[in-house]
Amino acid sequence: MSRVILQPTGNKDAREHYVDTLVRPVDILRIKPFISTEELIRLEELYPSGLVPTWGVTAGVNKVNANKWSKIQPADVTFFSANKVLYSYGYVTYKIHNVPLAENLWGWNSKGETWEFIYFLDEIREHDIPISLFNEIVGYSQNFKVQGFSVLDEEKSDALLSYFDLESETVVQPVSEIEYKDIIESFNKDTLDIEGKTKSRAEQGFLRKALFGNMTVGRCGICGKEYPIPFLVAAHIKKRSFCSNEEKLDYKNIVMPMCKFGCDDLFEKGYITVEEGRIVVNQKITTKMLEEHLSKLKERQIAGWNEDNAKYFLWHAKYHSLSKVR
Ligand SMILES: [Zn+2]
Structure with missing residues (x-):
């Protein structure tokens, strides 16, 4: 840390x-x-x-x-x-x-x-x-x-x-797999504020290191565009708060790089889900501008989708179809 x-x-x-x-x-x-x-x-x-x-x-x-x-x-x-x-x-x-x-x-x-x-x-x-x-x-x-x-x-x-609340935007802190395991297993809701913050920072640090290593640029898993890594987040495919410890420890599959230029938010809020490796656009409150943006993502094949993370995408798609306002 x-x-x-x-x-x-x-x-x-x-x-x-x-x-x-x-x-x-x-x-x-x-x-x-x-x-x-x-x-x-x-x-x-x-x-x-x-x-x-x-x-x-x-x-x-x-x-x-x-x-x-x-x-x-x-x-x-x-x-x-x-x-x-x-x-x-x-x-x-x-x-x-x-x-x-x-x-x-x-x-x-x-x-x-x-x-x-x-x-x-x-x-x-x-x-x-x-x-x-x-x-x-x-x-x-x-x-x-x-x-x-x-x-x-x-x-x-x-x-x-x-x-x-200091954390580097460009340099990823080294956190070992053992430290990450400790963090995941010792997380609990009663954790004091500062300790909780420290742990979240270390958890994100580990995930970012696992995804980006020493790279200074990376590719968004959703839109496929390349950005400097400060513009990419290690996004949980299955909502983090619903993940078991075992799922959190499956860090090679549970997270994907997503860009801050919309993809992370659109995925998080369920505007888009991924089915069989393709982006599906869901019906939500929208604007002309957003619709144009979404139409470019619609049916895009996700390069990072594979049989190991498919179950997490499936969970995400189901979660958002259940929470859909009809
Ligand atoms: Zn993107």
């Missing part, structure tokens, strides 16, 4: 780096000579604009920073702090250990170190969280100060991310 990284930027070096390589992201052409082809391909996928917000930390005394850095994963959230305020945050996309690149970007500090433990960020946004509020949310004492680069444990990370 996503962790929170605290990155103080009080000293001169950090303030400069913040402006030089985050506020003004690094041109991928500057990074290219220092990295492998594989790394370049990944960065090109993640940053089609060619502009890469880049951050790095030094190894630290006894490699303390290096050890923390090794725990960082895509979709972790870095909060930048200075003057008792967490003033911005961004999502981790990727990381590399690379001395020559760090040297080129930032040079060396007075102790002869460079910021070689590099990580890349995206979706950087300004925020204004007083450190006192942060302390309260994660349960630190009131006089706690963000001292150095640190990675919060799972519980504190969850508390903060749930409080602000």
